[in-house]
Amino acid sequence: QKEVEQDPGPLSVPEGAIVSLNCTYSNSAFQYFMWYRQYSRKGPELLMYTYSSGNKEDGRFTAQVDKSSKYISLFIRDSQPSDSATYLCAMSGSGGSNYKLTFGKGTLLTVNP
Amino acid sequence: GAGVSQSPRYKVAKRGQDVALRCDPISGHVSLFWYQQALGQGPEFLTYFQNEAQLDKSGLPSDRFFAERPEGSVSTLKIQRTQQEDSAVYLCASSPRREPYNEQFFGPGTRLTVL
DSSP states (O other): OOSEEOOOOOEEEETTOOEEEEEEEOOTTEEEEEEEEEOTTSOOEEEEEEESSEEEEETTEEEEEETTTTEEEEEESSOOGGGOEEEEEEEEESSTTTTOOEEOOOEEEEEEO | OOOOEEEOSEEEEOTTOOEEEEEEOOTTOOEEEEEEEOTTSOOEEEEEEETTEEEEOTTOOSTTEEEEOTTSSOEEEEESSOOGGGOEEEEEEEESOSSSOOOOEEOOOEEEEEO
16 A cells, blocks of 8 residues: 555546545655646646645645545635646655655546636 | 756667766755656655755665766766666756755656667
């Protein structure tokens, strides 16, 4: 079993829909939780990061972390065709090796106009 | 401003050839990382530099992989005697701080195909 599990999709939604993306993890040492967006043939782009549990909102994006369930989510409101990309969750621990990001496989999202 | 740049963007190598992949981090960024992304997978950590010091190379798959950052800016990932399983996108990332490390800015990657 991988440390971080993410449903690869693909996920297809109509424009304007609310999108929910999720990851589960097994390593209780993870303290930093990130969501990256990766367009085809591009590098990952950091969308949001959260330290420990809780919610964080940035425009149309909301990140949630539930450490008790080892479950993180990214919600996208009013989705746009330009949101079509692969979304990667990533995590790292605190302490000596917190630089080392562990990624999920990524979920491929298509928003249809 | 300029982001992380990588060259070449695409590289085709015959099995057994040596390759060198270059990363130019964002100017002034202290930390530099290399990741390997296989098709349909998330990136996997290879190695980490803080300035010119390679502090972690635990993710390098074999001793055929070697990375350096001699002057604390540009980095090169070298793969000797390439094998088909080395085919992947190699991503470089940089970060302005030593801690926390989570804000890593990625380059576009080098797509390596080994025939």
